[in-house]
Amino acid sequence: MISKNSFKPKSVGVVGLGSFGAAIASLLSEKNHVIAYARRSELVEEINTKHSIDGSPINHQIQATQDPEFLCQSCEVIFFMVPSSAFMDVTRLFSPFLYPYHMIIHGTKGLCLNLPEGKSQSDMKEIRRENILTMSEVILKETVVIRVGCLAGPNLAKELAVGLPAATVVASRFNEVIHQGQNLLRTEKFQVYGNSDIIGVELSGVLKNIIAIASGALAGLGLGENAKGLLISRGMVELIYMGNALGGSLKSFIGLAGIGDLVTTCNSTLSRNYTVGYRLAKGESLSEIQATMEEVAEGINTIRLMKNFMENTGTRAPITENLYKVLFGDLKIEEAVQYLMKYPFNVDVDFL
Amino acid sequence: MTDDYIKRKYEPILPQKDEWPVMKLSKSRKEFVKTVAEAAKNRILEFTGGKVEVLKEELETTHYREKLRIKQNPWAVDPEDDYDFWNGVKSSLVQLSADNTLNKTQRKKKYIDILDEITLRYAEEIASTFKHTHYKVTRSIVTTGFARLLNAARVKGFKRLFSNQYTLQDKIQIIGETKQLRDLASKGTIIMVPTHFSNLDSILIGWIISVLGLPPFIYGAGLNLFNIEIFAYFMNALGAYKVDRRKKNLVYIETLKTYSSEAIQFGVHSLFFPGGTRSRSGKIESKLKLGLLSTAIEAQRANYQKGINDISGKIFIVPVTINYHFVLEAPSLIKEHLSITGQERYYQESDEFSTSLKISKFLLKFFTKGSDISVSVGKAMDVLGHYVDQDGNSMDKNGRTIDTRDYFISNGNITVDTQREEEYTNRLGNRIVQEFHIINRVFSSHLVAFTAFQMIKRENKKMDLFNLLRLPEEELSISYASFKAECKRVLERIFELRDKGKVHIAPHLRREIDQIITHGLENVGMYHAKRPLVKDKKGNIITEDLNLLYYYHNRLDGYDLEKLF
Numbered sequence: 001m002i003s004k005n006s007f008k009p010k011s012v013g014v015v016g017l018g019s020f021g022a023a024i025a026s027l028l029s030e031k032n033h034v035i036a037y038a039r040r041s042e043l044v045e046e047i048n049t050k051h052s053i054d055g056s057p058i059n060h061q062i063q064a065t066q067d068p069e070f071l072c073q074s075c076e077v078i079f080f081m082v083p084s085s086a087f088m089d090v091t092r093l094f095s096p097f098l099y100p101y102h103m104i105i106h107g108t109k110g111l112c113l114n115l116p117e118g119k120s121q122s123d124m125k126e127i128r129r130e131n132i133l134t135m136s137e138v139i140l141k142e143t144v145v146i147r148v149g150c151l152a153g154p155n156l157a158k159e160l161a162v163g164l165p166a167a168t169v170v171a172s173r174f175n176e177v178i179h180q181g182q183n184l185l186r187t188e189k190f191q192v193y194g195n196s197d198i199i200g201v202e203l204s205g206v207l208k209n210i211i212a213i214a215s216g217a218l219a220g221l222g223l224g225e226n227a228k229g230l231l232i233s234r235g236m237v238e239l240i241y242m243g244n245a246l247g248g249s250l251k252s253f254i255g256l257a258g259i260g261d262l263v264t265t266c267n268s269t270l271s272r273n274y275t276v277g278y279r280l281a282k283g284e285s286l287s288e289i290q291a292t293m294e295e296v297a298e299g300i301n302t303i304r305l306m307k308n309f310m311e312n313t314g315t316r317a318p319i320t321e322n323l324y325k326v327l328f329g330d331l332k333i334e335e336a337v338q339y340l341m342k343y344p345f346n347v348d349v350d351f352l
Numbered sequence: 353m354t355d356d357y358i359k360r361k362y363e364p365i366l367p368q369k370d371e372w373p374v375m376k377l378s379k380s381r382k383e384f385v386k387t388v389a390e391a392a393k394n395r396i397l398e399f400t401g402g403k404v405e406v407l408k409e410e411l412e413t414t415h416y417r418e419k420l421r422i423k424q425n426p427w428a429v430d431p432e433d434d435y436d437f438w439n440g441v442k443s444s445l446v447q448l449s450a451d452n453t454l455n456k457t458q459r460k461k462k463y464i465d466i467l468d469e470i471t472l473r474y475a476e477e478i479a480s481t482f483k484h485t486h487y488k489v490t491r492s493i494v495t496t497g498f499a500r501l502l503n504a505a506r507v508k509g510f511k512r513l514f515s516n517q518y519t520l521q522d523k524i525q526i527i528g529e530t531k532q533l534r535d536l537a538s539k540g541t542i543i544m545v546p547t548h549f550s551n552l553d554s555i556l557i558g559w560i561i562s563v564l565g566l567p568p569f570i571y572g573a574g575l576n577l578f579n580i581e582i583f584a585y586f587m588n589a590l591g592a593y594k595v596d597r598r599k600k601n602l603v604y605i606e607t608l609k610t611y612s613s614e615a616i617q618f619g620v621h622s623l624f625f626p627g628g629t630r631s632r633s634g635k636i637e638s639k640l641k642l643g644l645l646s647t648a649i650e651a652q653r654a655n656y657q658k659g660i661n662d663i664s665g666k667i668f669i670v671p672v673t674i675n676y677h678f679v680l681e682a683p684s685l686i687k688e689h690l691s692i693t694g695q696e697r698y699y700q701e702s703d704e705f706s707t708s709l710k711i712s713k714f715l716l717k718f719f720t721k722g723s724d725i726s727v728s729v730g731k732a733m734d735v736l737g738h739y740v741d742q743d744g745n746s747m748d749k750n751g752r753t754i755d756t757r758d759y760f761i762s763n764g765n766i767t768v769d770t771q772r773e774e775e776y777t778n779r780l781g782n783r784i785v786q787e788f789h790i791i792n793r794v795f796s797s798h799l800v801a802f803t804a805f806q807m808i809k810r811e812n813k814k815m816d817l818f819n820l821l822r823l824p825e826e827e828l829s830i831s832y833a834s835f836k837a838e839c840k841r842v843l844e845r846i847f848e849l850r851d852k853g854k855v856h857i858a859p860h861l862r863r864e865i866d867q868i869i870t871h872g873l874e875n876v877g878m879y880h881a882k883r884p885l886v887k888d889k890k891g892n893i894i895t896e897d898l899n900l901l902y903y904y905h906n907r908l909d910g911y912d913l914e915k916l917f
Contacts, residue, residue, distance in 0.1 A: 099754060100736075100761075101762075143748075174772055
């Protein structure tokens with residue numbers, strides 16, 4: 001597995017080659033040698049011999065491996081780009097090979113459940129903050145790495161892949177991690193901002209997926225742009241309430257990773273979460289949708305978690321609650337929309 | 353850590369006093385003070401970014417504040433020439449700003465000279481004056497003197513004056529990782545971080561350090577304590593350096609931090625009270641003062657920079673909790689706490705420990721009557737909060753050895769990054785708070801105070817804390833039966849927490865519940881004029897001072913036990 005390139009001192013690691021992972025690997029490979037971890041051996045084979053991912057060509061600077069130890073030994077900075085459902089397992093897989101000098105920046109917009117030994121979500125009477133981990137918290141909990149950051153922002157993988165201009169936020173408590181991220185990722189077409197509120201930025205990316213599903217549903221029902229404007233602004237308020245309850249700061253939610261990402265996702269047919277909402281509105285059931293999607297729509301899991309969490313905070317989250325009933329109960333999507341239109345939002349903005 | 357305490361005297365790890373780091377430091381005191389002053393000066397210059405104007409402003413502010421302090425808040429310990437010195441600084445500053453003949457470099461040099469004078473003075477002021485003879489005297493006073501008192505009270509009959517049946521170690525129980533502490537203290541540098549509830553703590557810790565056979569630790573003690581002669585004597589003997597809380601100017605604070613950092617690098621064991629001051633509320637500290645703590649991280653990085661990568665340059669953080677049934681200063685502490693949080697009136701420092709006589713009276717009471725104290729020594733951690741093994745190696749949660757040095761590496765080299773170290777300090781602070789809660793030892797008195805207060809609170813659900821505390825005490829009465837039932841519930845939860853390794857308990861909590869309650873009632877705040885909790889003639893539980901009850905109740909804050917109510 002060790003290739004002739006391994007003596008190069010400064011390789012950058014990428015773990016996970018889903019569409020976003022592959023896009024980030026490509027961006028990184030413009031300036032650095034990249035070692036990418038993939039689970040499937042055919043994919044590793046394809047990258048190393050044909051320099052392509054599922055047929056589409058990639059930079060020769062990207063080398064693939066199935067060996068976590070090799071990746072950790074060769075790289076100081078590692079990008080974790082795995083879906084939240086696999087995040088804990090992958091982190092544990094890498095943990096024995098990670099050392100205090102490593103820095104990890106992740107790009108996963110999801111949450112993890114942190115339950116006591118042997119309990120499942122249905123056993124829990126209530127979900128509290130300590131039962132929810134953001135991805136950076138997973139890394140801090142499972143590894144010795146402390147210098148952790150995250151990537152968030154309006155970064156549709158398909159647009160990045162074809163080289164359209166975009167910007168992202170690297171958030172970390174550590175300035176040095178932000179600088180590393182900026183140095184590695186910044187190109188002429190890719191702007192990188194820094195933010196020290198990592199929790200707020202992570203939550204922005206996570207929570208906006210809920211609103212994206214709702215937005216897709218509105219479009220699917222053909223309710224028009226006025227309704228979408230309403231949804232986005234009410235969604236923003238809900239996002240901020242939920243984000244504050246989980247410990248993020250308002251400033252991050254109205255930044256690029258918050259409102260920037262929200263607007264993009266709510267308008268884009270390229271977004272997975274949007275697609276889920278759209279297909280729901282067209283009458284498909286959740287299981288039908290999930291069966292035919294190539295990659296996970298993080299929003300579904302997030303809705304389930306956040307609905308349970310918000311129940312205990314004493315704050316209402318009407319959009320999340322109703323989507324939950326549509327996804328996991330028997331509420332019709334039309335009824336949910338009607339309910340939302342009637343919900344008494346008296347004050348426009350009460351959080352600033 | 354078991355619940356049993358250790359009763360044995362340890363051999364000193366360094367029998368020769370000349371080997372003690374603190375002795376070495378006191379021998380080279382003069383050079384050390386110079387090193388500190390110089391390093392502090394450089395730090396401040398770095399802060400000012402080499403800009404003369406910024407430096408000038410900083411010096412002027414320092415001078416202004418110092419003059420104000422001398423005028424408004426002079427203390428007995430202040431040096432005679434305080435006024436003259438700052439007058440001198442003033443005239444130098446005035447002269448310099450009026451002098452137009454100097455070029456930029458000359459001016460800068462002059463300002464640095466003034467800074468130099470100030471840091472040197474501060475460093476001199478802060479530096480401890482450890483004297484071995486004083487240390488020996490103090491140690492023997494504390495051990496033999498107190499042991500006499502103790503036995504006089506407990507052993508009956510004529511022989512009591514000569515009995516050695518009870519030692520101080522029965523009175524003040526030491527539990528926890530004492531062996532590891534001794535091992536590490538002989539190889540690396542220890543920073544002990546205890547909880548802080550009473551002014552007695554520093555003497556107590558000093559005694560414990562000596563019982564464990566460790567060489568003396570240095571620590572920063574409030575300069576106000578040096579106003580009282582008996583304390584000044586003890587403090588000096590125990591290697592205290594002086595922290596003057598009146599001086600809040602940058603130059604002083606940086607000099608103080610440099611002192612601590614340099615002393616740690618020198619290999620002297622230190623004691624930080626990370627709460628900064630006594631806990632006013634009676635809660636275990638949850639927000640730590642990070643200023644001093646940051647010097648531990650800085651010193652660790654500096655050692656690595658110097659290439660000391662083995663255990664001799666490693667710094668170990670050892671959390672310690674001190675558990676009391678009774679805190680002498682409780683009434684004034686809680687009053688201060690409430691007036692600060694309630695913002696009703698400006699708070700003024702009033703001190704129960706104001707005279708030597710009062711302290712002596714308390715000590716007499718303390719040693720002749722009941723009320724045990726226990727001291728829990730936690731597991732040692734590295735400066736990032738990882739546990740270390742017996743040889744001082746840091747370990748991750750799966751027991752894999754890791755190198756703390758790697759945390760200071762970026763692109764393959766050790767780098768100085770103050771923002772990074774700030775974050776590490778936050779992290780270490782959080783870890784210490786976690787450890788405090790784990791090694792904390794629950795007493796019967798904590799249990800009864802907690803339960804009683806929560807029951808009163810439940811009865812008056814609609815009131816906020818301040819209205820609640822204003823309730824007339826004579827109207828609050830809890831029937832014994834319901835009190836017992838609730839105590840039992842809380843105790844069960846405490847045992848659950850204990851089994852999960854989240855807290856420790858005193859052995860007396862394994863008795864029958866009635867006995868535990870009796871024990872708790874007897875001990876909770878036992879020497880206060882108004883008792884926080886007593887049984888009245890009808891057998892009901894009543895309080896004579898709700899504020900005090902709240903104070904003792906707070907000890908069990910942070911375990912989510914209030915959710916039971």
